[in-house]
Structures are given as C-alpha cells and as structure tokens.
Amino acid sequence: MKDLVRHKSLLSTEIESSLNQQIKKEAHSSSLYLAMASWCDRNGFDCSAQYFYDQSEEERKHQMKLFHYVLDMGGTAISPDINNIKIEYMSFREVFEDALEQEIAITQSFKNIAAKCHKEQDFVTLEFLNWFFKEQREEEFKARRALELFDLIGEAGTGRWEIDRHIAKIKYSEGEEA
Template sequence: MKDLARLRTPVKESVELALNQQIQMEMVSSSKYLAMAGWCDRNGFDYSAGFFYKQSEEERGHAMKLFHYLCDQGATAISPEVPAVAQEFDTLRSVFEGALEQEIAVTDSINRIIAVCRRENDFATEELLRWYVKEQMEEEYIARRCLDLFDQIPADQIFELDKQLSKVTYDGNVFE
C-alpha cells in the first residue's frame, strides 16, 4: 500500500529557488532592522529602537513562514547566509529612509515571485503570497507615514517623533 502522506504536488524548481531567495531577503531585512534598532538605542531614540526591534522580529517571522512552507511541500528550504549590513546612519530620518527602501525592494521581490508562480501555474504558492502582498502594503505605508512625520515636526522636536513611534499601529485604514 502506498504512503499517501508522502504524495505531494512538487514545488517547481523556479518557485523553490525564488522562495529561497525571498527567505534570504527577509533575513537580510531582519538584520538591517536589528542594526537600525541598535543605532537608535545608541543615539537615545528609545521608541524608534523598540519599533525596529519589533520590525526585525517580524521580518524573521516572514522568512520562517516561507521556510516552513517549503518544508511542508517537500521542497528544500535553505538556511541563508546573511551578509554584513550597515550599522551606522547619519540621522534618524536616514534610518527611516533605509527602511522604506528595504520595504520597496521586498515588495518588488514578492511581485516577481508571484509572476513566477503564475508562469508555473503554482496557485498554492500564489495564494500564500497574497498574505505577503497585504503585509507589504502595510509595511510601506508605515515607513512612508513615518517619513511624512519628519516633514511635519520641527528639527528640534525630533525626540517627540521618536515618542510618537510608541503608538504606531496600522489597522488597514488608519495610521495612529
């Protein structure tokens, strides 16, 4: 009798490769956010540090979700190498500019993977990636909104902006 639990629709090689590259990208994002948190901590931006520590954990979670998906599909999930990331930044604003750049790069990557899934008729993986699309909309919105706040707060009030980051949430409609 066949072991039906071992029968799976295999993940196409192109999709597996793309997902493993995305795992690495998510782990690099986690590392970058951790570096941003450390810079904020060293420079007295306590709430921003907390914000970026949370972002770092969230990005690692995104990588793990993809890692588990590949394993569950019987594919090979690869533990990625993470290159060194910048540890120093010029200003708090430059930290948030870097965060937005990273989120845009992640969004572009997710969109490319969806295109691969469509080419390969991999509807299961595309369905999984719908969650990432929504997540990226939120991530980019928050980063953009934080940068907008820099334009609204006088330079001598930058620590007020830092304090406001303790209240950052996104519920799909409102940035509070």
C-alpha cells in the same frame, strides 16, 4: 515510471529557488532592522529602537513562514548566510529612509515571485503569497508614515525627540474609520 518530480515536491525548481532567495531577503531585513534598532538605541531614540526591534522580529517570522512552507511542500529550505549589514547612519532620518527602501524592495520581490507563479500556474503558492502582500501593505504604510512625521513635526529643536515618541504610535488600520 512514477512522477518523481511531482511526488517529491509541489514546487518547481524555479519557484523553490525564488522562495529560498526570499527567505534570505527576509533574514537580511531582520538583521538590517536589528542594526537600525542598535543605532537608535545608541543615539537615545528609545521608541524608534523598540519599533525596529519589533520590526526585526516580524521579519524573522516572515522568514520562518516561508521556510516552513518550502519544507511542507516537499522542497529544501536553505538557511541563509547574512553579512554586510550597515551599522552606521548619517542621521535619524536616514534610518527611516533606508527602512522604507527595504520594504519597497521586499514588496517588489514578492511581486516577482507572484509573476513567476502566474506563469507556471502555481496557484497554491500564489494563494500562500497573498498573506505576504497584505503584510506589505502594512509594512510600507508604517515606513512611509514614519518618514512623513519628519516633515510634519520637523527636526529642529526638540523635533527629533517628538518624532521618536510618535513612532511608537504608528498603527495601520486598513482603512477602518477611527
């Protein structure tokens, strides 16, 4: 008998399911960042709003990269259903605390998929995931740096306005010398 499992798809059922869960998490992240952009926009933090609009776009691109990979490898990519997005925040700082938490959760999730790939010897998917690990280095750095600005500048007086201006300048240079 033909090897229908392998002919149909490079991905095992478990890896395909994990990647579909990751697609949902990226979509959730994108929606979450859009809600954060909305909150910042409404509260006059224009640079932070733009930062989160860009982050939302970025997460959407990650979602689509995973989506196309699943399809290209013969799997079934599932368009996720996203709801329960938080829209109100207690403070400017809380927005960035949530953003860092979100990035950490995404990194952990990719690590779990990579562990499954190792177990199944799915080196093709593992190689594909390397791109995301590199991205997560940047994403976590940016989220951590944004929070650091709150401590460095302080929120008193015009502090929040100053933090907002500096958010737009956050760049990750991968250890290159300035």
